[in-house]
Amino acid sequence: MVLRLGRRSLGERVFDAFNVGILLLMTISFIIPILITYSSSITNEVVLLKEGYQILPRDVSFAAYKFLFRSNNNVMTTIGNSLVITLVGTSFSILVTTMLAYGLSIRDLPFNRALTLFVVFTMYFSGGIIPSYIVYKGYGISNSLIVQFVINMVNPFFMIIMRNYYASLPHDIVESGRIDGANEFRIFSSIILPLCKPMLASLVIFYGVLYWNDWTTFTFYCSSTSVMPMPVLMQRMMRFADEILVATGAGSIPAMGIVPREGIKMSLVVIITLPIIVCYPFLQKYFVKGMTLGAVKG
Amino acid sequence: MRLQTAIQARGRSPLVKKLRSYWPIYLMMLPGLVFLVLMRYVPMYGLVMAFKKFTMTKGIFGSPFVGLANFEVFWGSSFFWSSFRNTLIINSFRLLVSFPASIILALLLNELYNQRFKKIVQTISFLPYFLSWVIVSMFTYSFLASDFGYVNVILRQLGYEGRDWYLMPHIWRGILVATNVWKNIGWGCIFYLAAIANINPELYEAAFIDGAGRWKRVLHITIPSLSSMFLIVLIINISFILVGDFEQVWAMTSQYSILKANTSVLSTAIYEIGLEKGFFGQAAAMGFFNSALMATILVGANYLAKVLTGNRQAGLF
Numbered sequence: 126m127v128l129r130l131g132r133r134s135l136g137e138r139v140f141d142a143f144n145v146g147i148l149l150l151m152t153i154s155f156i157i158p159i160l161i162t163y164s165s166s167i168t169n170e171v172v173l174l175k176e177g178y179q180i181l182p183r184d185v186s187f188a189a190y191k192f193l194f195r196s197n198n199n200v201m202t203t204i205g206n207s208l209v210i211t212l213v214g215t216s217f218s219i220l221v222t223t224m225l226a227y228g229l230s231i232r233d234l235p236f237n238r239a240l241t242l243f244v245v246f247t248m249y250f251s252g253g254i255i256p257s258y259i260v261y262k263g264y265g266i267s268n269s270l271i272v273q274f275v276i277n278m279v280n281p282f283f284m285i286i287m288r289n290y291y292a293s294l295p296h297d298i299v300e301s302g303r304i305d306g307a308n309e310f311r312i313f314s315s316i317i318l319p320l321c322k323p324m325l326a327s328l329v330i331f332y333g334v335l336y337w338n339d340w341t342t343f344t345f346y347c348s349s350t351s352v353m354p355m356p357v358l359m360q361r362m363m364r365f366a367d368e369i370l371v372a373t374g375a376g377s378i379p380a381m382g383i384v385p386r387e388g389i390k391m392s393l394v395v396i397i398t399l400p401i402i403v404c405y406p407f408l409q410k411y412f413v414k415g416m417t418l419g420a421v422k423g
Numbered sequence: 424m425r426l427q428t429a430i431q432a433r434g435r436s437p438l439v440k441k442l443r444s445y446w447p448i449y450l451m452m453l454p455g456l457v458f459l460v461l462m463r464y465v466p467m468y469g470l471v472m473a474f475k476k477f478t479m480t481k482g483i484f485g486s487p488f489v490g491l492a493n494f495e496v497f498w499g500s501s502f503f504w505s506s507f508r509n510t511l512i513i514n515s516f517r518l519l520v521s522f523p524a525s526i527i528l529a530l531l532l533n534e535l536y537n538q539r540f541k542k543i544v545q546t547i548s549f550l551p552y553f554l555s556w557v558i559v560s561m562f563t564y565s566f567l568a569s570d571f572g573y574v575n576v577i578l579r580q581l582g583y584e585g586r587d588w589y590l591m592p593h594i595w596r597g598i599l600v601a602t603n604v605w606k607n608i609g610w611g612c613i614f615y616l617a618a619i620a621n622i623n624p625e626l627y628e629a630a631f632i633d634g635a636g637r638w639k640r641v642l643h644i645t646i647p648s649l650s651s652m653f654l655i656v657l658i659i660n661i662s663f664i665l666v667g668d669f670e671q672v673w674a675m676t677s678q679y680s681i682l683k684a685n686t687s688v689l690s691t692a693i694y695e696i697g698l699e700k701g702f703f704g705q706a707a708a709m710g711f712f713n714s715a716l717m718a719t720i721l722v723g724a725n726y727l728a729k730v731l732t733g734n735r736q737a738g739l740f
Binding site: 134137140141144145147148149151152154155156158159161162165173174176177178179180220221222224225227228229231233234235240243244247249250251252253254255256257258259260261263264275276278279284308309310313330334338339340341344345356359360363364387390391394397398401402405406409413416 | 438441442445447448449451452454455456458459461462463464465466467468469470472477479482483528531532534535536537540543544545546547548549550551553554555557558559560561562564565566568570571572573575576579605608609613614617636637662669670673674677678690693694697698703706707710711713714717718721
């Protein structure tokens, strides 16, 4: 926050007005694409094709959503898969990451430096997609939901932030827990973790978004439609024109009239982004706090 | 009694005693470490297949060594070199734009008087970071689609002809850079804002008393306090200069083959050659080459940072 020191000169006033203008324009640029896709998803397809995408819907129609939310089509399968991947993946990741970070935050833990390096190394180097594909196939986890909710179990970056957060907690708390006779597991679960609520909230949004948005894991290591998550369906609808008909099962039911192709794509964008946009403002304050404390020296 | 031994063990005791007292901690760390070994380090070891004539039936370890044969194949391919060039061009261009852009945004946000407005701008500017490239690619499509994209709608309203943006390969490197900056600018400045918040306000007051105006205070206090952070961000960015952003490039351009000559990057080339066409050995060799180059650049940039600043503590490690 800038301190208000002295009176503002004319030059400063001009700058301040200019500054507000620029930032306002930038903010609008972040909102407009969302408005366009959201309004297109509820626009009558005929009007949409004639008049093009608009910021506000001209002729409201929910036909696209009716196509998506019919039972027994691939869309419902992908929604289910995305939910499973996100819920299971996020829970495991948070459990495993918080425990690993806790150990690494203890300074006099033998081999601490080596183990930290062991984790951080994976941030910069990887075997790449080809060896990973072969190795995962060898484990028998490729082409399944398992590989998709296991793949990001420990994100080194989030782990480091978590570790730094633990390190910022007052040290006496752990010692007093020990003197009260609590064992290490108890100290961790009933003393340390409750103090980390803002950071845990940050991890929920980071990992949640990571799993919810993940489409490369499927692209690299999976192929069956039965384990496909929503973003992959989205990507395939853009790549292959027929995917819309196949996924919604619209090709087999002529009675439903014209297929709102553009509307279906846009309504899928809404379904994927709405949970993020709705939850985001509530969790936002936590991750700014967490990042501020955790990212000081990464 | 147990407690006493634990306390004693934590004192100046030999390593073994210390290890013993910490066993629950190690147990808690175990799942994470096992994950990293199985899912990250074993594939790293699998990179030896870059030097092998790989067949699925024999597996990574059973396949015979062929020396540098795989490297020779991609070394002579024009697809590899055009992808290499694209990666370098797109990423350098992106570095030139996005690195200063986040800094400028952080400084501009910091100069706002109205805290409420600042908060709203900040909150909205982080949002695109949390949307995937598939979604951003749909946003781009809603703007640039030839028949009903928003840009063409506007152009037609103004009396111009609409254009086929997806048939113009030469603009797409620019679009990749622009969308990348759009998506990441807010997130990029979060660290700078955190650092600015930690600057001692007395510094500004002292400077004001000495007659420094607002611009001078930014130039002589805010920017110098961020310099070590600039360096770290720069090193990280430079070391990723040869790593193509698979998610972005594949989501935004893979459906338009005409764009490939200008937008294919190393990571998408590796995916196409390896997983789509099935030339595993060659693709693994490209991946190996890519990683090795990246490691060299990372270490080099880090070393350079230490030499240029004359500070042994500077840099990442």
